[in-house]
Amino acid sequence: MVVSPAGTVARVRGLHAQNRAVNHAEAGQRCAVNLAGADLKRAEPARGDWLVAEAAHAPATWLDVRLQVLASEAKALGTRGNWQLHLGAAAVGARLPPLDADALAPGTTALARLVLDRPVAAVWGDRFILRDPAANRTVAGGWVVDPFGPVRGRARPARVAQLVALALPDVVQALVAALEVSPEGLDLSAFARARNLLPADLDSLMARIGLYTFSAQGSVWAVSDTRWLACRTRLLTLVDQWHTEQPDSLGPDEAALLAAWGADEAPPTRALLRAALASLVDDGALVRDGLRWRRHSHRVALSAEDEALLDQTLACLLPGGLRPPIVGELATALGRPLPELLPWLERLARQGLLVRVAPNRYYPPEAVAGLIADARALASERADGSCDAAAYRDRTGIGRNLTVQVLEFLDRVGVTRFDGVRHRLLS
Template identity: 40%
Template sequence: MIVGTAGHIDHGKTTLVRALTGVDTDRLPEEKARGISIELGYAYLDVPEHDERIGFIDVPGHEKLVHTMLAGASGIDFALLLVAADDGVMPQTREHLAVLSLLGLTRGAAVVTKVDRAEPGRVAALDDELRALLAGTGLDAAPVLAVSALTGQGVAELRELLFAAARRTPPRSPAGLAARLAVDRAFSLDGVGTVVTGTLHAGEIAVGDELVVQGLHARVRSLHAQNRAVQRAQAGQRCAVALAGLARAQAARGQWLTAPAAALATERVDARLRLWPGEPRPLRSGTRVHLHLGAQGVMASIAVLEGDAIEPGASARVQLVCHAAVGAWRGDRLVLRDAGATRTVAGGVVLDPFAPARYRRTPERLAELAACELPTVARRRERLLALSALGLDLGRFARAEGLAEAQQGWALGDAASEALTQRLLAALADFHARSPDELGPDGARLRRLVAPRLAEAPWLELLAGLRAAGRVAQRGAFVHLPEHGVQLSAVERRIAQKIAPLLAAAGADGAWARDLARDCAEPEPLLRATLARLAQQGELHQVVRDLFFDTATMTALAATTRRLAAGDGSVTAAAFRDATGLGRKRAIQVMEYFDRIGLLRRVGDEHRLRADSALFDEPGS
């Protein structure tokens, strides 16, 4: 169990932790000289007759250090809200209570400290005041205790309260989640290297594991959990992780140390937000705020997705547009402070770390966000699949959930699959009616007609399923209904047989219509008409007027194009010319043909491979 202290400056947080554990959490010379906490401090306490160790996070109470308090508060299980008997409830008391409540903390205690400095009547009055202060917050059922770290009054009772709470603390997260640690401190040790500390929010970390921070991979060299050397640490524990392969400058407070399967960074987060009841005015779209998530803090702007504003005490779904990338996973708690960082204004929970920039307020999108609020992974997946007209990206879903097992591919729900099928069949029927002499559109063009926003993977899977069921047919890259086929006449079939070996022999140079007519001893007008018919069927390819290539040659040239584009997705005419041995003019003509039919697209001086194109890459092509 992780216990976090909270309260106004100089209300005895560090002194009480020392009385409970014997550890002075003020470790910096400046902290000792000034008598206040500046950085997060840590201490530990063993639970008698129980294999459990309580970790304490001692946070600063000064108003200017609330951001440091937030870095520690996001990982705690049990809160101690301290109020000094000789001072009473102060501004940071109220703000720290707001933070704890907005982070969803429901387990804790309010502690009146320094009771040796106040009359019994004063302590009783503070007890009543604290109970009133806690009303309406997540800690409204928390007990109120009176202690004196100087005389020891109440310390034993508080310690026993913490022991009992530790024994009842459930596991931090269910099995199946990937390791995620919010880094709140990073330093270097001689002979050890880079060390990061933080609370393990989910999953497990073991010595030897490969982890990721800011896209950089590192290996766990050694590990401490709850201040003990261990081989494996579990969610809910304070950890110090020594990392091999990572420089100190590459790790900092606010970063996430994660298993590779869960690593993500996002600049748009959809969340459910609750505005603190004490706020004087509604929270409106366009408001700039400080977003605190895990141990990270960034500026963000709010877009309210339901209405234009959130009233004090109310909640609504919002999109947070961050000014820098953050790590966020579904279910993570967050806190917002105003643009001037003078007060805490709202808190909430992450619904979707992959929030869209467009269509974010549509009924369909709000239904997806409602699905994200369902209580289990299985129910969220089931509902999102049913709602996803364009398919569910399983890999992205797994990362959003922080699942330990990486997933790939897409899934289409039954209703979405049937709707897409009907649209596809209708599009083909319409194409055949308008262009009866053409075999059909190629797969990429058909996708643009039917579902331009559908990802390539589910599209290809849908198309393959329809081919296997005999509901569509495909010749090369061209798709058509089984009953539709451009039939050649006997004369055209005879000419096609005569020109086939000539085109094969011409290879990448192609063959001109007049030369084919001469070599076949056929009238040029008849041969041109036959060539046009064969091109409409996808049997051969007219690269420029009267210049034709067979499918085998174009398939080989397309394969070369794909190989050249394997790096950054682009191909230059010079690289294509050198790879194929064609002259510059012919190489450009072929690439421009690929542009026209949808294998490539022209961007400036480059030709970029279309990821969604199945031209010359389908069975039978």
């Protein structure tokens, strides 16, 4: 068990209800729990803490809520005031930026975000009151809609529509409605935690609703079947258009696909895009070559001279594995002047037949796939899904300087993201 929100691990040694030792207790009973744990002396449970299963431990530092202002208030609640939130047995300082109204007038009900002075444990439906500590009076009350809202974009119309859906009391209706207004996907793991659902409950819920799940940001996300089918269909259309308009190119990369998506439909997130592309590859509808996607039947049409030079270039690059020769060495091996070779290499990179990883180094697409595979393997060995330059250098054996260039390249193409210390693998 975990004492939340502190995160202290504890073991239950005994349980008393109504002054008697029992094996289980129910809501409404006066209970005492005998806890044991090495960290309890350092972080003793405090008033307002919860004793939860490890999977349910998810402290929240802000709460998206449905708030009702008392009609007896003389004026609207300001967004700059300091309030006191009473949630369960906890009392926490809070600020109140509204989500769907500039001010909360007396007697009105609106969505709002409570930004807290310290984390609390909360789930959907938890009721609370809001007090003015200076005047020592209650000013509003309400209930929690989403304790795991996004950091940014809290007042965007799409987010407000999502909160309206999440506020529905029926869990099935809430999930269906939230998926309909979430074209980028819905964090299903957060939804289950917010609704306090057991894994079996979530599995049963998913079986009743048409949705598709994918991984993103360390969680399970979901989109409606309609959105999933639309994404796949749109991707195939974009790849076909690319082949028609640019027959001398291998195919589009992720950035090109997102740029060509169009304004008539919301573009997918990177995670959703990659999940849809992976499913199309699994189904045999697309082929992945390095960082680009193409149809099985598509081949780049090169002149006989370019075809011969490409074969010679690959014969020089492939033996190098993850450390192919730099452009100067390549020019010497091919017997070509460097000023003449560079524009040709850049053209092949635009066509997708080569990948420019560093200013002076080009890779075959299959070698780029190896660079990505090593980054993923390293990230999978760490709980935080990251890799650093030293570990990547040791795994690949490509040297420190090239390792830095490769990791910067992986950041640019969206495989990883540098947080200032480590490169974290994206979906």
